[in-house]
Amino acid sequence: MSIDKxxxxxxxxxIPGDMEVGKYVYTLGLxxxxxxxxxxxxxxxxxxxxxxxxxxxxxxxxCEECHGAIDEYSEVxxxxxxxxxxxQYVDGSGKKLDEGVIWALIKYEGVRGGIVHKLGEVDYDQLYIGMLVEPVFKKKAEREGKITDILYFRPIKP
Amino acid sequence: MRMNIHFKNRVACIGAGLTLFRRRLFETPRELAWEAAKQALENAGMELKDIDCVVFGSAPDAFDGIHMQGEYMVDGAGGYKKPFTRVYVGGGTGVFSVIAGWWHVASGLCDKVLVVAEEKMSPALPHPQYVFHHIFDPITDKPLGVNLIWIFALEMHRYMYKYNIKKEDIALVSVKNKRNALDHPAAQLGAKITVEDVLNSEVLVWPVQRLDISPVSDGAGALILTSEEYAKQYTDTPVWIDGVGWNLDTTYWTNRDLAFPKYLYYAGKMAYKMAGIHNPRKEIDVAEVYDPFDYKELHHMEGLQLARKGEAPILTREGVTERDGDLPINPSGGLLGVGNPIAAAGIMKVAEIFWQLRKEAGKRQVAKDPTTGLAQAWGDLMQIGTVVVMRV
Structure with a gap:
């Protein structure tokens, strides 16, 4: 009997097992x-x-190029x-989602890197690469200092 | 053992860097690696652009809590757009990363290598020790709820039984190392304690008590290794890595001689042969042996032939292993005193020998005039010995 059958x-x-550690806490760092x-x-x-x-x-x-320290921060x-x-139509376990989720990589001019986040307030047939977008934040009182403080990005209305 | 090692370049260590070792540091793992790497580069008088390739070491991913930690670390460790290698042999990783850096240079593949090791144990909850639950055989061992400290307690007890060693003598190691660590600027647990303090500390898994054991730590360390040609361009005082050795005993710890670390005996023999050392006890001037537990310093001295079997506690009692003794062991303060961010702790040991041989160890400088030193770590499923022999 072959085991793959x-x-x-x-x-x-x-024997049942797990590889779980209880929980993790990650410091945000400098x-x-x-x-x-x-x-x-x-x-x-x-x-x-x-x-x-x-x-x-x-x-x-x-800096990943010169390894020098960086202490200058500014708003994009x-x-x-x-x-x-x-x-996304299916979740990680294979279950069909009730509603699709639009994920985008958003870039800013003159900036190395970007932000991966959801897009909202847009229909599928309006999507295009190169679309200009802006972040929609949670209400100030509800923000926790997490990436989810941004609810989603939406198209900038001309 | 037969060895057929031909290498192209003699390998020098020309710079070292170390972050603070603490129970929980603010920086991310990448930022810790960057701090250590930056220090090592500055110490060597180099910039990142001068480096040919980067070797990175860290122990189980489950501590930092990031799977495939090698790729996560790349930019912090200085490996962006360079040949980058992560090595991993559990607790032996710190010294093994130096061995891997050595072979990059010795082979002629690279001339200037940055070696970085980092460990952030603090993210894992409820306690990092819990991570070790998952390194054992899932069918025979894990269902018992096995814990790393148990296994060490069995080993410690067997070692005590075989050579009739008292806990008082083992406790002297903890007293010495925590005292030595008072002089180490990165140290987490430098302290003046007594043998009684150790014997009265909380019993965790008998005979292991709270003060027999090293702490949970965050930290990073880095070294610069170069070929002889480049070493001479950057420094007048290179420290040569003249011997490297590593060896694995069986994974079935039930099949090992728990009273004598054969993995280390063979690893030591390999390094000694390469370095042309015939009598380690006489030729090694100073050693940093792996001491996550106090008895392991003694165990490892014997495995390295720095003491006869059962003799290490006697040498310790007689003060031979103190900084002003004939064979100083762990003048840094070791893992018991400086701390144990696993892979980074191994680099800390190699860095200490680097500083001792360059006479740059400050208040930690050993009394004798050392020309040959050794650093060692221990890991995987308590089965690997990793050794480097260094000379000026």
Whole structure:
């Protein structure tokens, strides 16, 4: 009996197990504290290496090119651009979603990196690469300093 | 053991860097790696652009809580747009990352290598020790709820039984190392304690008590390794890595001699042969041996032939292993005193030998004039020994 034919777990003796640690806590770190505090205040912050002239989003505390320290942070422009997008119809376990979710990589001019987030207030047939978008934040009182403080990005109305 | 090692370049260590070791640090794992790498580069008088390739080491991903941690670390460790390798042999990783850096240079593949090791153990809850539950055999061991400290307690007890060693003598190691760590600027647990403090501390898994064991730590370390040609361009005082060795015992810890670490005996023999060392006890001037538990320092001294079997506790009692003794062991303060961010702790040990041989260890400098040193770590399922022998 070949083991790859065992579909019914009752036909071979198995020991149940797990690989779970209870929980994790992740510190945000030097650049992360600045970035997520920025979100809480409704701002998207990037960091700039003066020596190399590179601006990073999300911000880094060091330059990946020269390894120098970075301590200059500034807000990215108001206008983001959809670099690519996709529509999710099935979740990670294979279950069909009631409604599709639009995911996009959003970039800013002159910035290395970008933000992956949802798109909202847009129909599927209106989507296109190059679409200009802006963030929609939660109400200030509800923000927690998390990436989900941004609800989604929406097209900028001309 | 037969060895057929031909290498192209003699390998030098020319710079070292270390972050603070603490129970929980603010920085992300990447930021810690960056801090250590930056220090090592500055110490060597280099910039990142001078580096040919990067070797990175960290122990189980489950500590930092990020799977495939190698790729996550790339930019922090300085590996962006360079040949980048992550190595991993559990607790032995720190010294093994230096061995991997060594072979990049010794082979002639690269001339200037940045070696970085990082560990952030604090993210795992309820306690990082819980992570170790998942390294055991899922069918025979795990259903018992096995814990790493149990296994060490069994080993410690067997070692005590075989050579008639008292807990008082083992406790001296913890007293020495925590005292040594008072002089280490990165140290987490430097302290003045007594043998009684150790014997009266909370019993975790007998005979292991609270003060027999190293802490949970966050931290990072980095070294710069170069070929002889480049070492001479950057420094007048290179420290040579003249021998490397590593070896694995069986994964079935039930089949091992728990009173004597054979994995280390063979790893040591490999490194000694490469370095041309015939009598380690006489030729090694200072050693950083792996001490996550106090008895492991003794166990590992014996495995490295720095003491005869059962003799390490006697040398410790006689003060031979103190900083002013004939064979200083763990002058840094070791894992018991400086802390144990797993892979970074191994780099800390190699860095200490680097500083000792360059006479740059400050208040930690050993009394004798050391020319040959050794650093060692231990890991995988308590079965690998990793060793480097360094000289000036």
């Amino acid at each position: 065992i579909r019914d777990l009752k036909s071979a003796k198995v 650049a992360g504290e600045k970035f997520f505090n920025g979100l809480k205040n409704g701002k998207i912050l990037a960091s700039t290496c003066k020596k190399c002239g590179i601006t990073y989003l999300p911000p880094k505390a060091y 422009g108001k206008i983001g651009m959809v670099y690519s997008y996709t529509i």
